[in-house]
Amino acid sequence: MKNINNNIIRPVDITDEQVYLKRRHFLQLAGIAGAGLAFSGLPSRAEAELKPLQTSPSKYSTDQTPNSYQDISTYNNYYEFGLDKDDPVRYAKSLITDPWTVKISGECDKPGDYNLEDILKPHPLEERIYRLRCVEAWSMVIPWVGFPLGDLLKRFQPNSNANYVSFKTLNDSTQMPGVRRRVLRWPYHEGLTMAEAMNPLAIIAVGLYGKTLPNQNGAPLRLVVPWKYGFKSIKSIVEISFSKKQPDTSWGRSAPREYGFYANVNPEVDHPRWSQARERVIGTGLFAAKQPTLMFNGYGDEVAHLYSDLNLRKNF
Amino acid sequence: MKKLGLIKVAVFTACLLPFAQLLLAAFGLAGQSLGANPIEELIHQLGLWGLRLLLLTLAITPLRRITGKVWLLKLRRMLGLFSFFYVLLHFLSYAILDQGLNFAAIGEDILERPYITLGITALMMLIPLAVTSTNGWMRRLGRRWKKLHQLVYVIAILGVWHFFWQVKLDTREPLVYAGILIVLLGYRIWLKRKR
Ligand code: HEM
Numbered sequence: 001m002k003n004i005n006n007n008i009i010r011p012v013d014i015t016d017e018q019v020y021l022k023r024r025h026f027l028q029l030a031g032i033a034g035a036g037l038a039f040s041g042l043p044s045r046a047e048a049e050l051k052p053l054q055t056s057p058s059k060y061s062t063d064q065t066p067n068s069y070q071d072i073s074t075y076n077n078y079y080e081f082g083l084d085k086d087d088p089v090r091y092a093k094s095l096i097t098d099p100w101t102v103k104i105s106g107e108c109d110k111p112g113d114y115n116l117e118d119i120l121k122p123h124p125l126e127e128r129i130y131r132l133r134c135v136e137a138w139s140m141v142i143p144w145v146g147f148p149l150g151d152l153l154k155r156f157q158p159n160s161n162a163n164y165v166s167f168k169t170l171n172d173s174t175q176m177p178g179v180r181r182r183v184l185r186w187p188y189h190e191g192l193t194m195a196e197a198m199n200p201l202a203i204i205a206v207g208l209y210g211k212t213l214p215n216q217n218g219a220p221l222r223l224v225v226p227w228k229y230g231f232k233s234i235k236s237i238v239e240i241s242f243s244k245k246q247p248d249t250s251w252g253r254s255a256p257r258e259y260g261f262y263a264n265v266n267p268e269v270d271h272p273r274w275s276q277a278r279e280r281v282i283g284t285g286l287f288a289a290k291q292p293t294l295m296f297n298g299y300g301d302e303v304a305h306l307y308s309d310l311n312l313r314k315n316f
Numbered sequence: 317m318k319k320l321g322l323i324k325v326a327v328f329t330a331c332l333l334p335f336a337q338l339l340l341a342a343f344g345l346a347g348q349s350l351g352a353n354p355i356e357e358l359i360h361q362l363g364l365w366g367l368r369l370l371l372l373t374l375a376i377t378p379l380r381r382i383t384g385k386v387w388l389l390k391l392r393r394m395l396g397l398f399s400f401f402y403v404l405l406h407f408l409s410y411a412i413l414d415q416g417l418n419f420a421a422i423g424e425d426i427l428e429r430p431y432i433t434l435g436i437t438a439l440m441m442l443i444p445l446a447v448t449s450t451n452g453w454m455r456r457l458g459r460r461w462k463k464l465h466q467l468v469y470v471i472a473i474l475g476v477w478h479f480f481w482q483v484k485l486d487t488r489e490p491l492v493y494a495g496i497l498i499v500l501l502g503y504r505i506w507l508k509r510k511r
Pocket of ligand 1: 356359361363364406434437471476478
């Protein structure tokens, strides 16, 4: 059931993290932080421990204004923590992100178990402000911190059989109450073609708003492919695998007619049950009109060439 | 009969509470909020309350039979009208806030999205019931009034079905409503057979 949030601070009260932090600081000064944390949308203790990250700007960032930290971190689809949008922020505190290991497997020369530090160490971080378009016809603008996925994958030396790369999310019912119900095939798994994965827009994100990721947004590392519907951008990755054949995906297995392998944002191909022509922009309030959805979520210049030979109506 | 008046006032107030809460939340008052996607939240809450009150309306007859309390029947019209009130606001939120009164888009939704087709059919059937809910219409229609108002079962089936078809994955909640509806319908059929 969907509950009404009893947030003391509403999204409209906060435009950026600066204001947000000031407010938090004020509350702490006032000595009511404890009470505030319990009753409001203020950060949990875990969130208060998010670490600042060194970043440089990127030419791939949009100049659109990002959504508030509040919106981005409280309106999430992360079914491992429950099916409602406000479940992840409530239940993802139990996720343990340190230590974290990523298993690399399949068609590559350097398979193995890598700990998070080793995965991240060589990669300078950039801020990538991207549009996110959910398959449910809503959208946000999110200031991710991350680095190109391709740079990471190259390190494992994929071989000539590696046509696809697939990813898995952690699947641990002691940390993730949602996986006790088999609404999807756990672990959550997703995949890309190698060409898609090597595109400079595809990133591994490790942060949000200049700090490490909150758990509900996919800590400690997640995929972001901004020209595809959000469900492709898999969270909390524990395995990356190279394969010759097109891998399965969780949504593709549960409803193949509704969620294809490519899942490129496409206003002309409707979801069987709703239109994809327009989108509800989160953070615009009760009286804003929906916006037209753009082909490839507006990233056509960078990615359209990947699909020049593909019928996107069939390969939705 | 003074007691009935009191009960009616209490039920009336109770039926308005969700509306009052949504109103506060829409304006961010009293610590209430509709969250990051307020239009979706509003549509969902109004739809849920419309359906809950519809099922409650249907539960009155069985409740009266089981408890023997005839005054329960006096609440039925009010509950039915409140259900209509919430469903109408549900539809208006969709048409005005979500679709911005884009009639082409609404028309397309009605024709192409089966769950919207079901919803609008249910609403269209609710309208004549709401209009003919007065004593005057009851008298005028006589025996036909009862026949007409049996439509409420069809409406409830369409409403639950609409709910079932619009969820993405989690069918648990609509199935709970379907279960309640089956019990209520089953009871009616059982009563008919018994006679
Ligand atoms: C008797 C009539 C109706 C009832 C009982 C009803 C009930 C519901 C319920 C219970 C939900 C789901 C709420 C949730 O998921 O928490 C819902 C969703 C919805 N209904 Fe209705 N409804 C009715 C008529 C209509 C009509 C006439 C329309 C529009 C033409 C409509 C449009 C919608 C939409 C757009 C959603 C939300 C879909 C989404 O968020 O993806 N409904 N309705």
